[in-house]
């Protein structure tokens with residue numbers, strides 16, 4: 001890994017068989033890329049090479065030959081939980097220290113990068129484990145994607161995201177310290193998360209499927225609390241991502257100024273229209289339901305959770321179809337951690353099944369995702385000045401998105417992941 005970090009400083013020449021610089025452009029044929037210090041400094045297509053007779057190979061410190069591969073921008077997953085693995089044992093939060101999350105996260109960061117995901121948004125981790133992981137991948141000590149980290153999620157007392165399912169004595173000990181009641185306390189928790197290092201504020205706006213509380217899937221925070229969270233976060237330059245399943249909870253979150261709705265399972269016409277008006281993006285995490293459904297009836301989930309899963313599954317994908325029709329921005333997120341890390345790209349076919357074209361599905365994980373992060377001048381396309389976040393594979397994903405499930409080569413910030 002240290003060797004890779006050193007390599008990132010050098011001039012690397014990448015020979016590309018078929019370049020997709022941007023989901024909107026599509027394939028442009030053979031090309032040559034020059035990467036220095038983690039950034040793309042030259043993009044030359046074959047036509048330009050033929051004309052000028054460029055002989056860049058002589059000047060490079062390293063030549064990477066991808067002449068028989070398709071190369072496109074690294075993928076972006078806006079909803080992962082790197083510090084955790086799937087498993088229904090809710091009591092684990094009482095037995096596993098937060099530090100263990102960094103160890104598990106290091107393993108998952110590598111799996112995620114190897115799957116072609118060069119940027120992820122960490123959607124909630126045990127205490128501050130995601131922040132150490134973020135630094136580890138940024139410094140090249142841990143091979144993995146660029147991490148935009150939420151850290152601990154804000155929740156209502158005993159709600160989804162807070163601890164539940166134990167006796168009150170135990171709940172009190174295990175709480176993350178980020179549950180809040182009332183506008184003032186919620187604002188304070190946003191500032192505390194900001195001080196601790198959050199890049200984005202994660203809240204659980206409604207009930208959730210995989211927690212032990214059986215209080216439905218509608219709004220848990222009050223409108224006043226959500227508005228306070230959004231306003232406080234925005235005043236600190238942070239966006240807010242809200243876990244939300246129920247329609248009225250989704251609508252309330254969008255009205256409060258939340259930036260992205262995670263899951264959005266039961267979003268109806270009224271909720272989606274409010275999202276469209278407010279420019280709220282949807283992160284559907286369809287892959288999570290795929291993963292969770294594979295574990296049903298196997299004694300993995302407690303009865304309260306299993307019932308919520310069954311209630312949710314019938315609706316999966318419907319909100320995405322309506323969101324597309326109404327023009328709500330759809331961005332790619334999987335909820336990896338609920339299912340095995342490294343299967344993230346399985347989400348593309350699920351999105352296509354829900355009615356997106358391959359181009360729309362790929363856009364959702366490149367340019368659209370970069371825009372949702374306010375990083376569209378840095379990631380999401382292959383162009384001069386952009387981060388050298390690249391993936392190589394066989395085939396054309398605009399014809400068949402499943403080719404993205406077999407990525408052969410990955411570069412994050414100029415470092416080859418191997």
Ligand SMILES: [Zn+2]
Pocket residue numbers: 079080081123335
């Ligand atoms: Zn999640």
